[in-house]
Amino acid sequence: MDNHPLICEKLDQAVTILQRLSIDAWLTFVRETVLTPDPSLNLIVGSEMVWQSAFIITRDGKRIAIVGLHDAENIRQIGGYTEVLTYVQGISDTLRKALLDINPSSLALNFSENDVAADGLGHGMMLLLRRYLKDTPLPDRFISSEKVIDALRGQKSPIEIERIKTAIATTQSIFKQVGELARPGMSELEIANYVHTRLIEKGLGTAWDWDYCPTISCGPDSPVGHAGPQAQYTVQPGTLIHMDFGVRENNYCADLQRVWYVQKPGEDAPPADLVSAFGSARKALLAGFNALRPGARGWEIDEAARSTLVAEGYPEYQHAFGHHVGQMAHDGATVLGPRWERYGDTPYGIIEAGNIFAIELGVVTEGYGYVGLEENVLVTENGAVWLSDPQEAPWLI
Amino acid sequence: MDNHPLICEKLDQAVTILQRLSIDAWLTFVRETVLTPDPSLNLIVGSEMVWQSAFIITRDGKRIAIVGLHDAENIRQIGGYTEVLTYVQGISDTLRKALLDINPSSLALNFSENDVAADGLGHGMMLLLRRYLKDTPLPDRFISSEKVIDALRGQKSPIEIERIKTAIATTQSIFKQVGELARPGMSELEIANYVHTRLIEKGLGTAWDWDYCPTISCGPDSPVGHAGPQAQYTVQPGTLIHMDFGVRENNYCADLQRVWYVQKPGEDAPPADLVSAFGSARKALLAGFNALRPGARGWEIDEAARSTLVAEGYPEYQHAFGHHVGQMAHDGATVLGPRWERYGDTPYGIIEAGNIFAIELGVVTEGYGYVGLEENVLVTENGAVWLSDPQEAPWLI
Numbered sequence: 054m055d056n057h058p059l060i061c062e063k064l065d066q067a068v069t070i071l072q073r074l075s076i077d078a079w080l081t082f083v084r085e086t087v088l089t090p091d092p093s094l095n096l097i098v099g100s101e102m103v104w105q106s107a108f109i110i111t112r113d114g115k116r117i118a119i120v121g122l123h124d125a126e127n128i129r130q131i132g133g134y135t136e137v138l139t140y141v142q143g144i145s146d147t148l149r150k151a152l153l154d155i156n157p158s159s160l161a162l163n164f165s166e167n168d169v170a171a172d173g174l175g176h177g178m179m180l181l182l183r184r185y186l187k188d189t190p191l192p193d194r195f196i197s198s199e200k201v202i203d204a205l206r207g208q209k210s211p212i213e214i215e216r217i218k219t220a221i222a223t224t225q226s227i228f229k230q231v232g233e234l235a236r237p238g239m240s241e242l243e244i245a246n247y248v249h250t251r252l253i254e255k256g257l258g259t260a261w262d263w264d265y266c267p268t269i270s271c272g273p274d275s276p277v278g279h280a281g282p283q284a285q286y287t288v289q290p291g292t293l294i295h296m297d298f299g300v301r302e303n304n305y306c307a308d309l310q311r312v313w314y315v316q317k318p319g320e321d322a323p324p325a326d327l328v329s330a331f332g333s334a335r336k337a338l339l340a341g342f343n344a345l346r347p348g349a350r351g352w353e354i355d356e357a358a359r360s361t362l363v364a365e366g367y368p369e370y371q372h373a374f375g376h377h378v379g380q381m382a383h384d385g386a387t388v389l390g391p392r393w394e395r396y397g398d399t400p401y402g403i404i405e406a407g408n409i410f411a412i413e414l415g416v417v418t419e420g421y422g423y424v425g426l427e428e429n430v431l432v433t434e435n436g437a438v439w440l441s442d443p444q445e446a447p448w449l450i
Numbered sequence: 451m452d453n454h455p456l457i458c459e460k461l462d463q464a465v466t467i468l469q470r471l472s473i474d475a476w477l478t479f480v481r482e483t484v485l486t487p488d489p490s491l492n493l494i495v496g497s498e499m500v501w502q503s504a505f506i507i508t509r510d511g512k513r514i515a516i517v518g519l520h521d522a523e524n525i526r527q528i529g530g531y532t533e534v535l536t537y538v539q540g541i542s543d544t545l546r547k548a549l550l551d552i553n554p555s556s557l558a559l560n561f562s563e564n565d566v567a568a569d570g571l572g573h574g575m576m577l578l579l580r581r582y583l584k585d586t587p588l589p590d591r592f593i594s595s596e597k598v599i600d601a602l603r604g605q606k607s608p609i610e611i612e613r614i615k616t617a618i619a620t621t622q623s624i625f626k627q628v629g630e631l632a633r634p635g636m637s638e639l640e641i642a643n644y645v646h647t648r649l650i651e652k653g654l655g656t657a658w659d660w661d662y663c664p665t666i667s668c669g670p671d672s673p674v675g676h677a678g679p680q681a682q683y684t685v686q687p688g689t690l691i692h693m694d695f696g697v698r699e700n701n702y703c704a705d706l707q708r709v710w711y712v713q714k715p716g717e718d719a720p721p722a723d724l725v726s727a728f729g730s731a732r733k734a735l736l737a738g739f740n741a742l743r744p745g746a747r748g749w750e751i752d753e754a755a756r757s758t759l760v761a762e763g764y765p766e767y768q769h770a771f772g773h774h775v776g777q778m779a780h781d782g783a784t785v786l787g788p789r790w791e792r793y794g795d796t797p798y799g800i801i802e803a804g805n806i807f808a809i810e811l812g813v814v815t816e817g818y819g820y821v822g823l824e825e826n827v828l829v830t831e832n833g834a835v836w837l838s839d840p841q842e843a844p845w846l847i
Contacts, residue, residue, distance in 0.1 A: 143791025164573035172572035176561035394540025
């Protein structure tokens with residue numbers, strides 16, 4: 054798939070964002086990105102850089118790439134850069150000159166305390182950049198580019214929205230196949246292997262680490278969380294199968310959870326207490342969904358869902374209610390989460406139209422296992438709309 | 451494949467390295483490593499971390515992991531950590547206490563100006579860590595862990611050497627298949643697609659970015675470097691096919707180059723000037739190979755090869771002669787390269803037994819295309835030994 058139209062779309066968007074934020078220039082400084090990728094590169098470059106490379110976007114519309122000689126051809130082919138400068142022995146002279154020509158009053162750089170998606174600049178790279186620019190006024194004008202990157206990643210462009218919808222459709226079709234396959238006695242590992250085989254056939258990747266995507270929990274004893282599927286836990290009548298999964302397709306992800314109840318012989322409906330737990334979780338999820346609208350803060354959405362779940366008599370979930378989905382399952386920027394230390398200031402971010410979130414929560418049920426719900430939604434001017442087909446009751450096996 | 455024995459092997463090795471370097475403790479501080487991976491994690495952890503996580507290894511043999519609640523089970527399963535501490539809302543209290551208990555006189559941290567493989571700490575993460583540890587003496591004791599990481603990545607363990615040998619064997623078998631397939635008129639893109647199909651069948655990845663691995667140049671007009679294979683350049687009688695390629699197998703890479711000459715009707719040997727150019731390139735490669743021994747500096751190896759090529763009447767190649775190969779095609783640490791700005795101080799590193807390098811150089815030939823040679827070698831106490839079967843003449847099609 055040709056990514057150049059998508060990258061050109063995002064480069065245009067970046068200029069608009071710099072204008073809106075009144076930032077003169079945004080510099081993304083990277084090297085050997087196979088080892089230490091910068092999360093923005095897939096949006097504004099689309100290929101790996103080997104030598105030290107700088108991508109400068111300015112408020113007045115310049116898009117300058119400074120790259121090693123051998124990387125230049127790839128950048129030219131994008132068609133979105135106004136200048137592609139090259140070097141062989143060292144980048145510093147060219148970089149210094151380009152930045153001094155622009156002479157920005159503020160220079161947004163790719164580091165951030167709060168947003169991992171905006172923190173691609175290694176600390177060693179920061180030391181190096183300061184050294185390259187010493188004796189210039191530029192280091193005193195460094196600011197974090199997190200607001201630029203948050204907006205650029207967060208506001209999905211038309212091509213991006215289409216790709217995420219495709220990833221969701223594929224993920225949902227695999228959930229359906231799993232439901233048809235799963236039978237008592239089958240292990241978590243067997244189900245995961247089945248899913249991986251489907252992905253290999255389709256030439257697709259997983260939304261996160263292959264070994265932990267899908268994560269599958271069978272029954273009440275299997276550990277919930279980011280653990281890999283285990284051979285010793287199997288599908289058991291009278292318990293749940295819980296699966297957290299998403300495909301990566303054309304470099305965009307889905308991130309969904311589904312729950313099945315494995316009926317015991319003679320049962321013709323899931324147990325009432327399980328149905329009630331599912332209903333409470335769903336009520337809390339809907340409370341968060343209904344709170345999603347442009348202008349709201351991330352933590353407000355979390356609180357709507359969290360307080361509903363607690364009012365239903367369940368303990369608080371120990372994670373955030375929602376996160377952006379895009380090129381990554383956890384796509385950085387604003388988190389729909391509580392104001393806890395580990396979220397930094399990401400829960401204070403403002404929801405914007407064009408954002409796509411995974412929203413999720415769950416409850417642990419005595420004797421059955423984990424009831425986890427997760428859907429993907431798009432924020433529009435009028436509130437959120439579902440991109441996935443929301444699960445309305447435990448699926449039955 | 452179970453990576454836990456490999457990780458335990460590397461954790462043991464890390465303790466030995468800290469003792470040798472007289473460094474009290476090494477801290478690797480990371481978050482959401484799918485987005486911003488730390489290159490050391492595959493050596494000492496082996497799975498992605500979602501929340502902020504800290505891995506502390508001490509000179510007296512402690513290996514402490516501090517991770518989010520949901521990541522703990524994966525870490526426990528490794529079996530190599532002496533303590534696995536967990537948190538939910540924020541890591542700072544647990545991290546501060548663990549570090550103050552150790553009270554290291556120097557604390558090696560995962561940042562480096564020179565070595566990208568040792569620069570996994572985002573600048574934002576450094577700011578965060580300083581904030582977590584303010585009012586303690588620890589920030590004044592931060593040092594770069596680049597020497598620790600360089601030694602740990604660079605000295606391949608027995609399991610690592612076996613895996614790299616496997617990747618080389620697979621890569622060589624694919625080169626052989628390409629030689630059997632390639633015919634005049636076939637495009638670079640067709641050859642690359644053929645290679646990718648073989649990889650998909652085998653369930654293997656590429657040593658670098660899929661779209662640029664293999665890189666293939668047909669004839670004198672195709673741009674050499676990191677450009678992707680093009681549909682408009684085709685195999686032409688009387689010119690070269692050059693291919694730079696390596697598979698990633700069990701997470702270890704090969705990185706090799708091979709050259710074919712496409713004979714014209716009636717030709718029964720490659721042209722004499724081409725043979726001569728290949729011979730000069732090979733002579734320079736061997737000069738570097740012969741210089742490789744424990745105790746030498748990286749730049750000395752490069753100089754042996756570079757000066758030989760220049761003495762043969764060719765211009766200097768515009769890259770380094772060699773780089774480590776391991777989990778990455780460019781595996782960080784010491785570079786066998788010239789003392790140019792962009793290599794920082796990596797050419798000053800000292801070669802050690804157990805290092806595995808890709809060594810490479812090439813010459814551009816008038817009318818034929820690029821003659822690039824690249825082999826993979828292991829450094830032993832007695833000098834280098836070939837891991838690949840070195841190409842001794844252009845292969846013929």
